Amino acid sequence: MNKPARRTAALQADPRIEDWFAARDWQIFDFQREAWAAYANGESGLIHAPTGTGKTLAAWFAALDHWLATTDDIDATPGLTVLWITPLRALAADTTNHLEASAAELGLNWTVERRTGDTKSHVKARQRRKLPSALVTTPESLSLLLSYPEHKNLFATLEAVVVDEWHELLSTKRGVQLELALARLRSLRPGLRSWGLSATLANLDEAADALTGGGPARSIRGLIPAETRIEALIPDTIERFPWAGHLGTRLVEPVIAALEAAETTLLFTNTRSQAELWHQALLRARPDWLEQIALHHGSLDRDLRDQVEAMIADGRLRCVVATSSLDLGVDFSPVDQVIQIGSPKGVARLLQRAGRSGHRPGVASRILCVPTHAFELVEIAAARRKALAGEVEAREPLAGALDVLAQHIVTRALGSTRDGGVEANDLLAEVRSSRAYRDLSDAEWRWTLDFVTRGGTALSAYPEFRRVEQNGDRLQVTDRRIARRHRMTMGTITSDAAMSVRFVKGGRLGTVEERFIAQLKPGDVFLFSGRLLELARVRDLTAYVKTATRKNRQVPRWAGGRMAISGTLADAIRALLEAARDGDYGEPELAAIRDLLEIQRRWSALPAADELLIEYVTSREGRHWFFYPFAGRLAHEGLSALVAWRLARMHKASFRFSVNDYGFELVTRSKVDFSDDELRAALSPDNLVDDLMACLNAAELSKRAFRDIARIAGLVFSGYPGAHKSARQVQASSGLVFDVLTRYDADNLLLDQARREVLERELEFNRVHAALARIASQALCVTNPPRLTPLGFPLWVERVASQVSNESWRDRVERMTVQLEKAADK
Template sequence: MYSTDVPIEEWFQARGWMPFDFQREAWSAYRDGESGLVHAPTGTGKTLAAWFGPVLECLATPPDQGRGEPPLQVLWVTPLRALAADTTAHLQASAAELALPWTVERRTGDSAQSVKARQRRRLPAVLVTTPESLSLLLSYRDAHERFRALRCVVVDEWHELLGSKRGVQLELCLAHLRGLCPALRTWGLSATLGNLDQARDVLLGGVPGRLIQGVLPKRLRIESLIPAAMERFPWAGHLGTKLLPEVIAALEEADTTLLFTNTRAQAELWHQALLEARPDWLEQIALHHGSLDRKLRERVEDWLRAGTIRCVVATSSLDLGVDFSPVDQVIQVGSPKGIARLLQRAGRSGHQPGAESAVLCAPTHAFELVEIAAARRSALAGRLEARKPLTRALDVLLQHLVTLALGPGFTEQAQLAEIRGTHAYRDLTEAEWHWALDFITTGGATLKAYPQYRKVVVENGVYRVIDQRIGRMHRMAVGTITADSMMRVAYQRGGALGYVEETFISRLRPGDQFLFSGRLLELVRVRDMTATVRAAKGRGTAVPRWMGGRMPLSTQLADGVRALLQAAGEGRFDEPELAAVRPVLEAQARMSCLPRADELLVERVKSREGQHLFVYPFAGRLVHEGLSALVAWRLTRQHPATYTYSVNDYGFEVVSRKLPPTDELLLAEAFSEENLLDDLRACLNASEMARRHFREIARVAGLVFQGYPGSGKSTRQIQASSGLIFDVFARYDADNLLLEQTERELFEGQFELQRLRATLAAVGTRRIVLREPERLTPLAFPLWVSRIQSQVSNEDWKTRVENMLQSLEKHV
């Protein structure tokens, strides 16, 4: 043991703890100048594994008398503002207890302007920040001097950033910091990740590094609430809040519970349902999601830390590593859709070494019980989803180059080497590089005539931004998070509640009521991107629907579901959830079949609507959206007719007045991999979809400006601006690389193109099982309901569903 280790050992002993082996391994690796990734279960001490390496180095360094606090030593990057606040508090406490000569501060979008101004003059020794704020810090002229003494960067919850443009943005920033500080050590922290070696390599930009795994067994309990009655024809969401009494009983058994939902709208509905069922819990139930005002969110987080609240209904806003030790139970409403997500949420309870993490799942339809059982099996076996890193995001590269030019500036060859030091751009070609430089200096081939696009000038070989107006506009737009324009919601007499998407508010008229922030509100007026509201009485009929609710079933979880369905088809109902849903599965087997993992089930059904083709690839709803459109279009080419379709995570339905005869040859042609991209372009309104998606790329690349604070542009204005640029590129610069990126991202993001290709390839190897049941099967029924629900009809769709349900039950 080194003498400098003694204070750390004593610090642990004072809390009745002992350092774990993986923590000691991380400290030793840091001391040896290494970088790496620490992967360990949530609540087992990853933060301390990364933090005490720099702390030990500080304790071993003689104090520099008379020079005060050192410059920036440790940069801690987190993906969430709430996580930044919590991490800062923990680091501050341990730094004070160990008498370190360090100030620990945070800098995020929520930080006060006075704090940011002070940090502009001098950064603290330890700074906790986000990728966006780090980019902003690099945009100042003295950035090089402010970061030259940096010794360590810690990236918390790296799995949350990997595979996103925020992760790419951070890759670029880290490459720049490594260029400034050749001895810089970089450490990532992650709890739920399948591709660990790749995740480490992406983080470190190809620099050799250590992978340290905490082998501590984390006790995990995953259970389900089983509905008392099991309908044999379930449909998505039909349970709704029917399990509310069981959820309330579970809340009564625990001191503090986090109740997770998959969408913000669902969180609003569950929060309201709980309050209506237990009005005496008015002060004991709270709501937390990313669209609520920051002060409201922070208040709820404080209640959680103090353990003074019974239940918080939340979304992914509380998924990550914020330490709420008093939480002793997690409830997941609906399927988690992914194994890693379920583990991440379960880890919010028992958030300390040795404690059990418990999650209780409340399904919203019967088939979700199968998903929950599959998720538990995979979680206990350690099979987690991989996060595929992004590459060639040229819009992020353009933004980063302007950021650096706004700061100290850069030279061409040195910057190219730095850029290629990232995983995202390691294969960047000379042509792409020169296109990017031309784009930021001249606006490219089609925008040369417009001065606002000539952002960067070259002076003596150095690329710089010299126009202060361009600099101000760029700093306000730094970041890669894009979404529908958000409209502020506030009371008439003041008091902000948060933000909802402009498209939701645009559908309301003054006097309409809606549920938001756990309150029933009435819209008073809309002005200057602010929706003014007042409290309302009664029951709201509308809940804001935010983008991001299209969460598909992961490939690993879908494979687990297929395996359990095969087991059920063989008469094995080993899991309690499988036993509970047995009547549903046996009805499916009698009416059609339960497909094996190596089979593709296709059902053809006749009804008064026409003829239905139900196909079950189990590839997730995004893949099925592309696949259903593709199959319908290919059928149209061979047999002209009008086709409609619906999708869910298990399969899709194609319906027409008359379908062509179904045989293996027709299905083989419909599921062919040939001409996939051309056929997708033809069967979808690809041009219009691309125009809308281009808005996001144009914003990140700095082609459109969203407006100054307090006078932001509407979605329609931004779409018009970006649409005009899109049309100019399409007409006069068809080979523009941003257009190519738009299509690539559109197909991958909208339909998971890579997974779609894999699905088509798998279909070619599976045995096609064709069935012609007399009526809708349990697997087909939810697809039919989804289509009926989306149709405009004089007949109430719920009544129609109930009538169909009674008919099916009668005949089964």
């Protein structure tokens, strides 16, 4: 028998918890007490507080305090009470250790375990019989649990779900998958509490709405003044005509000096390739630090990453070179400095990474940003302005993804086999209780049901697509083969097929994308896991390697490296350039590149916020047109194709183009001039969708997007363990299905979803539309500079680097740089 919950006006916690904080000389913050009281009252909500100020303790001790207040047997071991969702498997072990340790220190007999793809099979089998008091898991593993017939009993005592780093899941299909799983848990446990934790989020109301399915939600803000020191490493000499990556690792010496001044440092890069290069550069500069510098990114073997994380926690490392694999959650209190290589590209990312240092109340977070080209100094200054003003990016929740819904229907039908299936109407009501599907139409629901039960119009003749049996209003899965395949492929994470990398004599290093290995031949050398490796052979999706002695090497390029500046950061960049235009160089980073910006202003212009700068330059290649909307790389890819297509319809011309975060270049051999009216027409937001789809290879882009949709929706199967299909085979399978549906079922809703995802994800349609709408109200500032400007030069380099030429593109760039520098000196 449980005691009634006690809660006083002073929001006093159980004495064990009060003493636990006092023993560490830690202050209990008001937002933590507010969370404990809200939990005790049965509420759900979102806890939004800076990194390192105690969000985890606010949520975890809320559950422990409530249990202490309501149980008659403090020495008992409760059944599953708290389900803790983490976005990354890498966080699960650390989170489990922290929750388990704090419960034990309070003298509680709670069991805390984790369940992810890395969990041993015998542990998973035991958990299917009985879950611990608190389970740390991922969205994918939670959905897998819901697919088992015994899931009702497993979650019968669940009181609360805590979603850590909710902002990382929001606006992704993983977040949609979790919303559906939470809807199921709420149907099993109507009084279920749902709490989300986040440090960097602007749209809190939407985030809470998605978390609770529209239910009442308490928004708790941890207004703890956490000092964040954001500085830029300013090079001694700055080239006036920079290009992306031209600094490379040239700033390694001042970075070494920064490492020497701190005990422990996390050095973040934006890509795994860049992490490999910087790790190698640091070791070349300081070979005596071999045992003090480590590498950490998502493609490395899990055991290697665990070793690195343990060494960080123990203070045994001077520096860890990492990617987003260490952005989140893990409490590395020994780290007193963070270094960011390159622009953070977003304000939230900058704050998230800065929060890895200090990472405890009362200790300042410090981040040193190292530019990879001169214009990134502007981005760093812009990000600091927004960060200190508390302006971060919003994460818009996704809605209506039918591929995720189709997968969930199979999951629910599979998990209800002991009950004779799930009632279709009950399942519809459950699905619509989530924010992602609250506007799901009856027609969309009927279509999705037909898709999972018959395969839809075009695939109904193939038994393998009849995954769910419908008997009257009940849905169930009885075929063991279908059940096995579904459980193996559940989830929404899609990527190019990965190949395992192993030494010839044994020992696994991690994974590299198949398309990179496909470009190599035996004997080729590449850099991976911080080592120079020589490819020996490829067999059964495994690349066997040995240590290389030759220095010439390639670096793997992983998918996901196309990171664009956020809209929030772009606005701040435009504001700083306008300030420089008016002679305001107040930020130290702007003062450092004043000469560069003055050349841009003299030869062309520095755009004001209410202007669109357009430059045209004539060279031996023809006429170069440079446009600077500052809408981000991905949006500029769509804009460049759109504007080129529209201009070509006005004047007979063919264009080549290049893009970066600031703008795009169009080059034509025809030395054609465009009037302001023609430029306005090319930049019009009118008829945008049709024109975008017409100017691009829309069918090919949709086919590529459909590949991921087909995998999530269960249309293609990547193979059983030990017999995985290659990326080429999966691509061919999904391409064949795409062609069949396009020909025989043109109204298939998954095809429509693929087109929408091309617009929204590949081309950032909303951002393209917003940029064109803004341009419509701006003045056109069209200039004809005598040569490439500092803004135009990196776009020219981007295009030259992508061209196949007998001439070294770097030599060509160096010659052009010398010419421009001489002109600037005059």
